[in-house]
Amino acid sequence: MKSGVAILTILAFASVPLWLRDPYLMNALITTGIFIIGAMSLNLLLGFTGQLSLGHIAFFGIGAYVSALTSLGFDVGLPFGFRVVHTPWPPIVGFVLAIVVAGLCGYLVGLLSFRVRGAYFVIVTISFAEVVRLVALNWVELTQGPLALTNIPSITIGLPGLGYLTLRNKLQNYYLVLAVAVVTYVLISRLVHSHFGRAMRGLMENETLAVSVGIDVTKTLTLAAVISAGIAGAAGSLYAHYIRIIDPEVFAFINTVTMVIMVITGGKGSLAGPIVGGMIFGLLPVFLRPIMAPEAQWIAYGGVLIVILFVLPRGIVPSLALRFAKPRSRVETVVAPVAFSERDAKEHA
Amino acid sequence: MIATALKVEKVAVHFGGLVALSDMNFTVGEGEIVSLIGPNGAGKTTAFNVVTGFLDPTRGAVSYRGTALNGLKPHQIADLGLARTFQRTSVFPNDTVYDNLLVGLHRQGRVSLLAAILGLPRARSSERRLRERASELIEWVGLERRAYDLAGSLSYGEQRLVGVALALAAEPSMLLLDEPVSGMNASETHTFVQLVRNIRDRGVTILLVEHDMPMVMSVSDRIVVLNYGRIIAEGPPDVIRNDPAVIEAYLGQGATRA
Numbered sequence: 090m091k092s093g094v095a096i097l098t099i100l101a102f103a104s105v106p107l108w109l110r111d112p113y114l115m116n117a118l119i120t121t122g123i124f125i126i127g128a129m130s131l132n133l134l135l136g137f138t139g140q141l142s143l144g145h146i147a148f149f150g151i152g153a154y155v156s157a158l159t160s161l162g163f164d165v166g167l168p169f170g171f172r173v174v175h176t177p178w179p180p181i182v183g184f185v186l187a188i189v190v191a192g193l194c195g196y197l198v199g200l201l202s203f204r205v206r207g208a209y210f211v212i213v214t215i216s217f218a219e220v221v222r223l224v225a226l227n228w229v230e231l232t233q234g235p236l237a238l239t240n241i242p243s244i245t246i247g248l249p250g251l252g253y254l255t256l257r258n259k260l261q262n263y264y265l266v267l268a269v270a271v272v273t274y275v276l277i278s279r280l281v282h283s284h285f286g287r288a289m290r291g292l293m294e295n296e297t298l299a300v301s302v303g304i305d306v307t308k309t310l311t312l313a314a315v316i317s318a319g320i321a322g323a324a325g326s327l328y329a330h331y332i333r334i335i336d337p338e339v340f341a342f343i344n345t346v347t348m349v350i351m352v353i354t355g356g357k358g359s360l361a362g363p364i365v366g367g368m369i370f371g372l373l374p375v376f377l378r379p380i381m382a383p384e385a386q387w388i389a390y391g392g393v394l395i396v397i398l399f400v401l402p403r404g405i406v407p408s409l410a411l412r413f414a415k416p417r418s419r420v421e422t423v424v425a426p427v428a429f430s431e432r433d434a435k436e437h438a
Numbered sequence: 439m440i441a442t443a444l445k446v447e448k449v450a451v452h453f454g455g456l457v458a459l460s461d462m463n464f465t466v467g468e469g470e471i472v473s474l475i476g477p478n479g480a481g482k483t484t485a486f487n488v489v490t491g492f493l494d495p496t497r498g499a500v501s502y503r504g505t506a507l508n509g510l511k512p513h514q515i516a517d518l519g520l521a522r523t524f525q526r527t528s529v530f531p532n533d534t535v536y537d538n539l540l541v542g543l544h545r546q547g548r549v550s551l552l553a554a555i556l557g558l559p560r561a562r563s564s565e566r567r568l569r570e571r572a573s574e575l576i577e578w579v580g581l582e583r584r585a586y587d588l589a590g591s592l593s594y595g596e597q598r599l600v601g602v603a604l605a606l607a608a609e610p611s612m613l614l615l616d617e618p619v620s621g622m623n624a625s626e627t628h629t630f631v632q633l634v635r636n637i638r639d640r641g642v643t644i645l646l647v648e649h650d651m652p653m654v655m656s657v658s659d660r661i662v663v664l665n666y667g668r669i670i671a672e673g674p675p676d677v678i679r680n681d682p683a684v685i686e687a688y689l690g691q692g693a694t695r696a
Contacts, residue, residue: 303545
């Protein structure tokens with residue numbers, strides 16, 4: 090039944106361009122889709138390992154810049170008179186490099202901060218995003234700084250037997266984003282249902298016990314960070330080649346917050362959560378724009394967030410899943426965590 | 439003479455100025471059931487944490503089958519065949535008992551990540567083996583009826599059994615049990631003693647930390663008594679039962695004369 094729902098959802102999304110002709114809405118759907126991929130990668134960390142990355146946009150932005158620079162080429166002077174000259178490569182290579190470089194950054198950040206974890210991971214990720222933003226802003230020779238990288242080429246894909254196709258219009262980009270989103274979903278789903286996913290969940294639920302059954306904490310968390318960062322990098326690359334212009338504002342803290350909100354409202358730790366949360370908060374501005382000033386839109390955003398979390402505290406998907414679950418398991422799943430937290434409270438007292 | 443499995447030599451643990459353990463020496467032979475007892479605060483759990491690598495001793499050395507455990511991480515110690523249970527937190531509360539066991543079988547299920555993601559035959563057959571093994575372990579501790587309930591919803595005694603099954607999942611050659619029967623009623627305790635004997639009969643060495651005296655006396659081959667961070671007596675249950683130092687530690691001075 091579950092795979093039936095998944096196939097229907099994919100078909101529904103795939104049919105959108107057939108009946109939706111409004112280019113503005115298509116644009117909103119594509120950028121929303123890109124952010125949903127980012128939110129899914131964030132969910133892998135936040136929902137399945139419990140680690141909050143408040144600088145997740147850094148991996149997204151690094152992916153965007155790496156991909157853009159790979160396909161634009163650059164000529165940069167380094168200390169001691171060295172120069173690095175790079176001639177443009179096809180955007181698809183940029184896409185792959187974006188994943189690799191973002192993943193490497195995830196490895197470094199993970200290695201640095203997972204020794205201490207929790208709040209430290211949050212702090213390291215925020216700082217990391219801010220440092221990367223400052224580099225992007227000030228290394229003008231490489232990134233053009235606030236002048237932005239412009240004229241980023243669109244992605245070209247080779248089709249067997251059909252030659253090459255450059256994805257210029259919204260329709261093509263929509264399907265590209267949809268395809269990457271589906272692959273991401275399947276990847277994360279396979280991952281969390283594998284022994285590796287169980288190790289992550291075990292660490293989140295009871296770290297002491299997880300360690301005692303032989304789970305290597307640092308290795309598991311770092312691997313999760315690498316995969317999460319790599320996916321965020323892929324989303325960033327899609328963003329760069331679709332928008333075709335990027336500036337250091339891509340690293341703004343508010344972008345990370347948007348992804349966190351998407352994950353929390355949709356339901357962290359649920360595979361479909363970021364998609365539901367992402368659709369709501371990605372498309373909300375579209376509907377609010379005609380009736381509200383930009384400042385008021387943020388307030389409305391906050392209002393919707395509060396209402397959702399008040400009515401469905403676990404996030405939309407897990408809460409609805411509980412409501413529609415069979416009565417027997419509903420009672421158990423509702424009662425169990427409460428009973429446990431009471432005992433916890435007593436133990437801490 | 440039985441071969442020595444676990445050897446604790448001159449171990450001392452200080453927390454700042456507090457001496458939790460001073461100069462502790464004891465050994466556990468292969469296939470033995472040894473209990474570590476003592477009044478509250480005697481240093482039992484500290485000793486336990488040192489042996490399982492959750493705490494580094496200030497001085498001294500612990501070795502298992504000739505390998506020094508100093509400086510090893512808990513997961514490396516688990517790799518040597520030592521598994522433990524915990525006093526309080528013994529389960530993954532938000533997963534079913536069955537899924538708990540699958541997490542516990544982590545060390546057995548190491549296929550490459552890529553194989554798992556691509557769903558290669560190797561990964562699938564490994565997954566199948568894990569599921570069979572998980573069912574076996576659940577049966578072994580007698581929790582078949584609870585297999586698909588959330589572990590957090592189980593009674594205290596049942597959670598202890600999950601904890602033991604989790605420790606056994608690592609296929610240890612030595613099992614360390616930290617107050618396993620506290621919170622259990624008499625019949626649960628009786629069943630548990632049976633289970634401990636069964637585990638030993640499978641060739642697993644057992645070190646037990648416990649408060650429940652009748653349980654300790656009935657199950658142990660040898661007992662080590664700690665008080666104020668020192669060993670005050672060591673021997674088979676019959677000797678310990680009548681040892682004046684032990685009686686004094688538990689009942690206070692004067693009890694020996696009464």
